[in-house]
Amino acid sequence: xxxxxxxxxxxxxxxxxxxxxxxxxxxxxxxxxxxxxxxxxxxxxxxxxxxxxxxxxxxxxxxxxxxxxxxxxxxxxxxxxxxxxxxxxxxxxxxxxxxxxxxxxxxxxxx
Amino acid sequence: xxxxxxxxxxxxxxxxxxxxxxxxxxxxxxxxxxxxxxxxxxxxxxxxxxxxxxxxxxxxxxxxxxxxxxxxxxxxxxxxxxxxxxxxxxxxxxxxxxxxxxxxxxxxxxxxxxxxx
Numbered sequence: 219x220x221x222x223x224x225x226x227x228x229x230x231x232x233x234x235x236x237x238x239x240x241x242x243x244x245x246x247x248x249x250x251x252x253x254x255x256x257x258x259x260x261x262x263x264x265x266x267x268x269x270x271x272x273x274x275x276x277x278x279x280x281x282x283x284x285x286x287x288x289x290x291x292x293x294x295x296x297x298x299x300x301x302x303x304x305x306x307x308x309x310x311x312x313x314x315x316x317x318x319x320x321x322x323x324x325x326x327x328x329x
Numbered sequence: 330x331x332x333x334x335x336x337x338x339x340x341x342x343x344x345x346x347x348x349x350x351x352x353x354x355x356x357x358x359x360x361x362x363x364x365x366x367x368x369x370x371x372x373x374x375x376x377x378x379x380x381x382x383x384x385x386x387x388x389x390x391x392x393x394x395x396x397x398x399x400x401x402x403x404x405x406x407x408x409x410x411x412x413x414x415x416x417x418x419x420x421x422x423x424x425x426x427x428x429x430x431x432x433x434x435x436x437x438x439x440x441x442x443x444x445x446x
Contacts, residue, residue: 250433261333261419261437269433308372312433316385319372 222309224320231299232328239294239323241309250312251292253283256322257305265307268292279303299327332356333438335420341444342410350405350441352420359424361403362435363395366417378403410445417442 225240243249250269254262266277273285283294292309304327309320333354342348354361363375377385378397392414394406403420421435 252434254437259439261335261439262421264434264436267434316374316377317435321371 222311222318222320224307224309224323226323227321228324228326230326230328233301234298236295236297237299237303237325239307239309239325241292241294241320243290243292243309243311245290245311245313251283251285252310252312252317253277253281253292253294254308254310254319255279255305256308262308265294299325301327301329303327333420333422333436335418335438335441337441338439339442339444341446342407343446344410344412346410347406347408349407350418350420350443352403352405352438354401354403354420354422354436354438356422356436357424358422358436359400360422361397361400362421362423363403363405364419364421366419366440368416372419376405407443410443412445415443415445 221244223242229237229239231237252267253265255265256262265281266275266283268275268285274282276282281294281296283292285292303325306322306324308322310317336351340348360379362377365373365375374387375389376383376395381397381400392409396404396406405418417440419440420438423435
């Protein structure tokens with residue numbers, strides 16, 4: 219079985235500052251990894267995914283994540299955030315047919 | 330626009346009512362999912378349908394009854410719910426699970442906010 223741990227439940231950050239959201243997973247087999255974003259009153263939207271290949275993955279809205287197999291991590295980063303990045307972010311690991319989600323990290327961007 | 334629609338967006342029901350949530354995907358996917366999202370809790374997978382057959386049922390109470398008449402539509406029938414069932418119910422779809430194909434990511438609808446009084 220695999221599980222996902224998001225190490226920060228809330229991350230306040232100032233506009234134009236960088237942000238990193240931490241995600242660790244536990245699995246004994248190869249996994250596929252995802253980051254989703256949920257804006258208020260909306261469903262989840264895929265930010266980026268890692269299936270194989272390059273460990274640095276670029277997604278939408280300027281986000282990127284790095285897969286680190288030895289540390290079983292998949293941290294999400296953005297070099298400069300905007301007010302519109304205020305949302306909840308979920309890390310997920312896939313083992314067909316399921317996605318297992320972390321508890322989420324709430325990012326609040328302040329001017 | 331994610332290609333997955335859910336109706337209604339908001340629902341208030343009493344504990345003795347019967348109602349249904351509807352999900353429709355316009356992406357040509359062959360698997361659909363129901364999730365429950367409660368405040369302060371991780372997303373809970375409720376049901377998985379692949380090629381219109383239920384392949385996962387995560388110990389969900391029988392007061393929740395799913396139905397998948399075809400690969401584009403998914404329903405969640407609700408009856409005699411409890412106040413603790415109040416939550417955001419999310420539908421998702423994907424291509425290829427269990428078939429060794431596809432890109433594995435799931436596409437979500439906007440959810441139905443359910444309040445049980």
